[in-house]
Each structure stands twice: as structure tokens, then as C-alpha cells.
Amino acid sequence: DxxxxxxxxxxxxxxxxxxxxxxxxxxxxxxxxxxxxxxxxxxxxxxxxxxxxxxxxxxxxxxLLNFYLSHITSNNFEYEPNDKTDQYIWRYLSSANLIQLNDFENEDVILAYEQAAAENSFEKDEIYKIYLRMFFNFNQLINATEVYKNLPNYKARALLYQSVLLSTNIEQKLYLAFLLKDLFIKDKLLNVYFEELSNILKAIDPDEIPESYRELVRQNLDQYSIIIKQIKFDNDILHRSKVLKHFLDNNEEISRTEKDFRTVYKNIKKNKKYFLSIKDIIVLESLRVDGVSLPSDLDFSNISSQLTIPQNLQDLVNQNQTGLLMLKIIEIIGEDDIRDLDTETIYFLNSILNKMNLKKIRNNILSEALPVRI
Known part of the structure; x- marks a missing residue:
């Protein structure tokens, strides 16, 4: 009922x-x-x-519906999420740009955001934007390895993160990065830092990593790579190929994606019996939206034109009704496993998210729906 x-x-x-x-x-x-x-x-x-x-x-x-109605009928909408806020409301707040955090002294509020990110209800990169908005003076940044001990945990993480970014000494940067990891582990928030730590480590020239840190760096990069290793890529099928790393890594390196695509495209061109499936179209349309350069002889417009978005959803896209679209998408997915959704549903969800520029949500869906996991 x-x-x-x-x-x-x-x-x-x-x-x-x-x-x-x-x-x-x-x-x-x-x-x-x-x-x-x-x-x-x-x-x-x-x-x-x-x-x-x-x-x-x-x-x-x-x-979510009551929350949405509260938002659109409010004269001055203000809402402060907490650790009990539903994950769908977190996602709505994020997608509708309703996150307005100005109180950096309230530990409970910041921790609620961190916990939401750890549970994948709030974008992790938003946490780092919050960290960067916190003010620390020159002496605090220079002496971060001592100062952090006297700060609340969330401020300690913010201080160390800023110090990591500012450090030009590789050994010091690594020391701070792993010290920051310990703080995330202490509050059971490592999921927030896992990818960011990997990005920090990958940005360092391997030849410049001190001998004493090489094994530790390798172990941490290997831990992050385990997600990729659980996926079986098939470069003879576009929607199962290594091109999917573009979505798994949140399209960080367009040049790498273009290189991977050229390799895969050569394979499928050799196969005279190969035909583009709906899942292939999903990948191609998303790559094009992300600015990936596709071969000039690859024309999939005829197939795309035969695929449709339900008119009621298209109307919401035309009206830029992000909040209502999120409600509808949640209703469509419900409690189902994304991998159980039919291909046509994945297509129109993907198309909608592309049109609304909600790429991170799109990437999450594609990362679940397309790869073959072992």
C-alpha cells in the first residue's frame, strides 16, 4: 500500500x-x-x-517525492543533511546543486558529508572541494605533521590534504599522503580516499619515488587496480572492451580513451560479421558526448535514430527538470540490480543522463551494466 x-x-x-x-x-x-x-x-x-x-x-x-515537493514550493529552501539522510536525497541534493556548506566548524555536519561519500550517496570529489575551502595559515600548512594532531579529525584530513597538494618534495608528499590514509581508516572512511590516493600516487614519476616508498606505493596502486582486474575485457566487442575504462575511471584521460578505441575499432572492422548492438550505441553516444574523437567512417546515426526515449522523460529533459528526472529514474530502477535492467532501459537512462550532463551517475550505471565481471 x-x-x-x-x-x-x-x-x-x-x-x-x-x-x-x-x-x-x-x-x-x-x-x-x-x-x-x-x-x-x-x-x-x-x-x-x-x-x-x-x-x-x-x-x-x-x-524523495515529499522532499522534492518541499524544495519546489519553498520560498527560501534550506536543508542540512545528516547521517540519517536517505541516500537518494543525498543524490538529489548533489544533482540539483543544493549543497551549500558554509559552516566548517560543525564537525557533525562535515562528518555527515564524509560518511555519505563513503557510502556512495555523495560525490567523493565534493569532499575534497570542501577540504580546499577550509582556511589554514602558512604556519599550519608548513607544520601540518604536528598541527593535525590537535585538530578535529575532519579538519586534520583537510589540512593534510592541502599539504599533500602543496608539497613539492616527493618524500614529504608521500609521507603526508599515507598519513592522510591513516586518518581516513581511523574513521572508517577509506572508501572516500581510495581513488584520490591512487590519483596522487599515479601523478608521481615512478623514477622519483624514494626506494623506501616504492613497495608501499606499488601495494596501494595494486589494491586500487583490483576493481579493474575483476572485469574481463573483450576487445573484439566494443561494449565489453577496454574502452570501458573511460567510464570506470570517470573519463579522466581522453587521449588514452581515444588510443584504446582505435585499437578496438581495428578489431571490430576486421570482423565482417560484426554489427553494432544497442550496448555499443550506448558506449558510442557517451564517448561522443564526452568529447572523444571517433573515426570519420563510423556512422551509427541510423541505428541511434531508431532508439527512443519515453516522451514523458524527454519532456522533463526539455524542461530541464533535473529533480523530477531523478525521481523518475529512481522509480524505474527501484530496488533492482542495474545489471538486470533490459538494454532498452539502459539506453534511454544513459541518453537522459548524457543530455542532462549527469555524467558521474551515468558512469556508475554503465560501470555496473556493461562489464563482464569474473
């Missing part, structure tokens, strides 16, 4: 959003006749229908 009520409420709002207010009113009246009671929802819908001039400014975050 709870699930049905949620979908019924979602239907009412979608009708209003499509300017079908009479139909929305009719559906709501039928729900009420069946015993539906939800004062908050009715208040919001009456306001959106123009039946009332005012609506409660209370923010309800017990589900």
Missing part, C-alpha cells in the same frame, strides 16, 4: 507538471474517496493546482 500510494502521488504530480491539472485533481479526488490521507501532500498539491495561495514551509524528508 505504501508503494502504491507513492506511485499514485507521483502520478498526480506528473499530471500537474504536464499541465493536466483537471486530470490531477480528478485522480486526487478518487484517491481521497478510497481513503487516502496525507495532509502534507494534499497541501502541496492544492498549492500547485492554484487552489491555495500559501503552503507549509516545512521540509519533509521521509521520502
Amino acid at each position: 505504501i508503494q502504491n500510494n507513492y506511485l499514485d502521488k507521483f502520478t498526480v504530480y506528473c499530471l500537474i507538471n504536464n499541465n493536466q491539472k483537471d486530470e490531477a485533481q480528478l485522480v486526487l479526488d478518487l484517491l481521497i474517496e478510497r481513503g487516502f490521507k496525507d495532509k502534507f501532500f494534499e497541501d502541496k498539491i492544492n498549492f500547485l493546482l492554484g487552489l491555495t495561495e500559501k503552503t507549509t514551509q516545512k521540509i519533509l524528508d521521509n521520502n
Whole structure:
């Protein structure tokens, strides 16, 4: 019943959003006749229908739809997430650019953001943006290895992270980077730092790494690579090839992707029986959106033109309704494993996310839906 009520409420709002207010009113009246009671929802819908001039400014975050309605009907929307905030609300806040953090002295608030990132509900790179916004004076940065001991854990992480970026001495940079790793481990937040540590280590010229750190660096890079090693790449099939590293690594190196693509494209061109599948089109469209240069003789427009996005979702894209699209995407995926979604669904989800420039969410979906794991 709870699930049905949620979908019924979602239907009412979608009708209003499509300017079908009479139909929305009719559906709501039928729900009420069946015993539906939800004062908050009715208040919001009456306001959106123009039946009332005012609506409660209370923010309800017990589900994503109520939170969304709170947002779009608020005169001055302010919301501070915490460690109990639902992961979907975190994602909505991030995608709708509603994260406004100005209080860097509140340890509980910062820790809530860090924990959300560790649970993959909040973008990890946003944590580092927060760290970089924290102010430390020159002496604190120079003496970071001692100063951090007297700071709250989140500030200690921010100080060490800034110090890592500023350090020009390779040995000192490595010492700080691994010291920072220990702080993340201490608060069970290593998932936040795993990829960033790998990026820091890969940016250092291997020949400049001191002998005493070489084994430690190798071990940490190997740990990060284990995710890639669990994937079986097949360079004879585009959507299973090493080109997928582009999405697994969040498209950091376009030149590497283009090099990988040229290799794979040579393979599939040799196979006269090879035909582009829908999953191949998903990869190609995403690469093109990301600015990857594709061969001039590769024309997939005819196949792409035969694939469609549901009209109601296309309308939301045209209206730039990011929040409502996120609601709809969550409804479509539900509790299912992304790998169980049919190819057509993955296609239109991918197409929507490309159009809305929500590339990290897209990459997460493609990283689950396309690779063959062993």
C-alpha cells in the first residue's frame, strides 16, 4: 500500500507538471474517496493546482517525492543533511546543486558529508572541494605533521590534504599522503580516499619515488587496480572492451580513451560479421558526448535514430527538470540490480543522463551494466 500510494502521488504530480491539472485533481479526488490521507501532500498539491495561495514551509524528508515537493514550493529552501539522510536525497541534493556548506566548524555536519561519500550517496570529489575551502595559515600548512594532531579529525584530513597538494618534495608528499590514509581508516572512511590516493600516487614519476616508498606505493596502486582486474575485457566487442575504462575511471584521460578505441575499432572492422548492438550505441553516444574523437567512417546515426526515449522523460529533459528526472529514474530502477535492467532501459537512462550532463551517475550505471565481471 505504501508503494502504491507513492506511485499514485507521483502520478498526480506528473499530471500537474504536464499541465493536466483537471486530470490531477480528478485522480486526487478518487484517491481521497478510497481513503487516502496525507495532509502534507494534499497541501502541496492544492498549492500547485492554484487552489491555495500559501503552503507549509516545512521540509519533509521521509521520502524523495515529499522532499522534492518541499524544495519546489519553498520560498527560501534550506536543508542540512545528516547521517540519517536517505541516500537518494543525498543524490538529489548533489544533482540539483543544493549543497551549500558554509559552516566548517560543525564537525557533525562535515562528518555527515564524509560518511555519505563513503557510502556512495555523495560525490567523493565534493569532499575534497570542501577540504580546499577550509582556511589554514602558512604556519599550519608548513607544520601540518604536528598541527593535525590537535585538530578535529575532519579538519586534520583537510589540512593534510592541502599539504599533500602543496608539497613539492616527493618524500614529504608521500609521507603526508599515507598519513592522510591513516586518518581516513581511523574513521572508517577509506572508501572516500581510495581513488584520490591512487590519483596522487599515479601523478608521481615512478623514477622519483624514494626506494623506501616504492613497495608501499606499488601495494596501494595494486589494491586500487583490483576493481579493474575483476572485469574481463573483450576487445573484439566494443561494449565489453577496454574502452570501458573511460567510464570506470570517470573519463579522466581522453587521449588514452581515444588510443584504446582505435585499437578496438581495428578489431571490430576486421570482423565482417560484426554489427553494432544497442550496448555499443550506448558506449558510442557517451564517448561522443564526452568529447572523444571517433573515426570519420563510423556512422551509427541510423541505428541511434531508431532508439527512443519515453516522451514523458524527454519532456522533463526539455524542461530541464533535473529533480523530477531523478525521481523518475529512481522509480524505474527501484530496488533492482542495474545489471538486470533490459538494454532498452539502459539506453534511454544513459541518453537522459548524457543530455542532462549527469555524467558521474551515468558512469556508475554503465560501470555496473556493461562489464563482464569474473
